[in-house]
Amino acid sequence: MESKGLYIQLFHVHGLIRGNNLELGRDADTGGQTKYVLELAEALSRRDEVRKVEIVTRRIKDKKISSDYSEYEETINNKLKIIRIRCGGGKYIRKELLWDHLEEFTDKTIKYVKGQGELPDIIHGHYADAGYICSRLTRFFGIPYIQTGHSLGVVKKHRLMNAGYKEDELEKRFKFKQRIEAEEDMIFFADKIITSTNQEIEDQYGMYENANKEKLIAIPPGVDLEKFYPYNYKREWEGEELDIRNRIRGELWRFFTNMHKPLILLISRPEKRKNINGLIEAYGESKSLQEKANLAIYAGIRKDIADVDESPREVLTDMLLMMDKYNLYGKMAIPKKHNFGIEVPEMYRIAAESNGVFVNSAYTENFGITLIEAAATGLPIVTTSDGGPKDIVGNLDNGILVDVKDSENIAKAIEKILNDSSLWQKFSYNGINRVHEHYSWDAHAEKYLNIVDEVMRLNQQNTKTFVIKTGRKFFDFKKMLIFDIDETMTGDDQALSQLDELLRNRNKDIGFGVATGRSIDSARSALEQYSITDPDVIISSVGSEIYYNNENEYVYATGWDAHIKHSWQPDKIKRLLEDVDYLTPQVPENQRKYKLSYDIDNTGIDHLHELRHMLVRDRIKSNLIISHGAYADFLPFRASKGRAIRYLSYRWNIPLDSILVAGDSGNDEDMLTGEPLGVIVKNYTSELEKLQGRRRVYFAENKHAAGVIEGIKHYKILERDNKDDK
DSSP states (O other): OOTTOEEEEEEOOSSOOOSSSOOTTSSTTSSHHHHHHHHHHHHHHTSTTEEEEEEEEEEOOOTTSOGGGGOSEEEOSSSEEEEEEEOSOSSOOOGGGOGGGHHHHHHHHHHHHHHHTSOOSEEEEEHHHHHHHHHHHHHHHOOOEEEEOSSOHHHHHHHHHHTTOOHHHHHHHHOHHHHHHHHHHHHHHOSEEEESOHHIIIIIGGGSTTOOGGGEEEOOOOBOTTTSOOTTSOSSOOHHHHHHHHHHHHHHHTTBSOOSSOEEEEEEOSOGGGOHHHHHHHHHHOHHHHHHOEEEEEEOOOSOGGGSOHHHHHHHHHHHHHHHHTTOTBTEEOOSOOOHHHHHHHHHHHHHHTTOEEEEOOSOOSOOHHHHHHHHHTOOEEEESSSHHHHHHHHHOOEEEEOTTSHHHHHHHHHHHHTOHHHHHHHHHHHHHHHHHHSBHHHHHHHHHHHHHHHHHHHHHSOOTTOOTHHHHHHHOSEEEEEOIIIIISSOHHHHHHHHHHHHTSOTTEEEEEEOSSOHHHHHHHHHHTTOOOOSEEEEGGGTEEEEEETTEEEEOHHHHHHHOTTOOHHHHHHHHTTOTTEEEOOGGGOBTTBEEEEEOTTGGGGHHHHHHHHHHTTOOEEEEEETTTEEEEEETTOSHHHHHHHHHHHTTOOGGGEEEEEOSGGGHHHHSSSSEEEEOTTOOGGGGGGTTOTTEEEOSSOHHHHHHHHHHHHTHHHHHHHHHO
């Protein structure tokens, strides 16, 4: 590893994350993953090998949640920050609604990274949405990429289908198609995939087409041993800790008629797969268990059950109904809220002091972070025999695994521990003493950095074959030259040869692109025909498509696609124009995904106002571009050459006034106006006459490529660059 230290970015897009007082259990998106990412970041920031850690998440400005999540930057310590990127508006929305906004998140992340002036050494995606973003970043920049799935779409879909849900309703709710496609990508593009358990490797990732066991490695997460210390560590309580304990006990007293009994504790989000009702049934069906112990269930955070989402509302309502069914009043507590950061550790310790038991009754459990928290405090566990808990109990020998599908199994296991004090003591002692060896964050960070070291060495030896190397170039670009092809660059072979020589000899911090009405294939043919040096980017089809040059293979810009597709209604436009006699559809190869092209007859140019009125009348959002008085192109309202250039400026953090553009016709108009440095060659069409006298628009005295060269000299864009380099 380099002496300067590692720069690591952890991507955690959905849910709510901040440096303290995590709102775990607030909803289905703010659970164990949030805690995992924060504690991993804190552990890495304590390492000498690490210089900087950033958690990159979504920036949210919503009156319904704390203003903490609207802060662009939050400093946690001198090495660790949370960086919040705005995407999909300011409202807090569930993760399934974020898929259509992840390209925006990617674009803004690139802008942020370029603004920092350095690429991270490692990016680490958490969950499929972050994997989507990281798979794009690694393709552009070749940054080594680690992924943690936390949960997987194929597994969840399979489980829900087996539970009787229909595929179409699942797709509508969970967007499984997009999620699983993103997971296939993240498995393919990641250098390493970290899982919490071996069961994930064997039984879950194997369900994917791109599964590769060589990439997979199990490193269990850690527990904050300073917070989750043993129940018998202190003999006297004082200050804030005493206040917290009294507050928790006071809350429980509101429910229990007898506090002097062992406490059966469950802490979980209100999800069906958590099988909370299985524990309530086990307790409710066992009179002896009710006599021996109280039951406390902390099922997320809520103010009013009526205000929570449908799925958790159903779970919470069922809890109340079962409490009533078994008449558990005075024996069962269901507090409405808790403060994770300071109260949850005390909950475990209070339960341990009572000689109680912690229960995880979930049907499926990838890992089970609450189990190692309970272990660290000395609280024995009863847990599902599925997934991660098998590894935990195998390592710690601090509890009993059961088949939770039969609630009687849960009851028997709890009673076995409560009835045998020596067994209780054994499980408590084992949990406290073995958790340090297997589940400390320091041990996790040590293994993690060994993986990082391996991944970085492999990346230095073998450049990724899929990397879009233009990403690295664009990271260094400070300026851009973007020209139309036909009649702007072409038309004067001698001048074009001189222009091409300028382009080939430009400094490496100046990018070159073309913006054309041609399709990508036609544009490439023209560039080859005229022997023009390969551009770094091609804006084609009148700005409706962008392609990046990856070693002379042009890669479609999915970010631009996602940006312009909003409200695009091509079929509606076609129907509207069917009876417009002065418009004739152009040949099929000129029609593109986001472009409809027509020829205008001699009389049609007089009806353009009428044509635009028709679009407005039918509530069609479209950008109509006329060029050479003979062609009409209908694009999404966000698409055009100029808007594509502004997109590139934003995404790659290249100031608009450092981009020189040149054109000759109406479809160049919007890229020639505004902040870019505009050049109009002398052979321009009448549509551009109205730009005479505009600021930053230079009308050249020469035609074609000679006019472009004249414009370059006028703005001194190459000369200024040379001076900057001296």
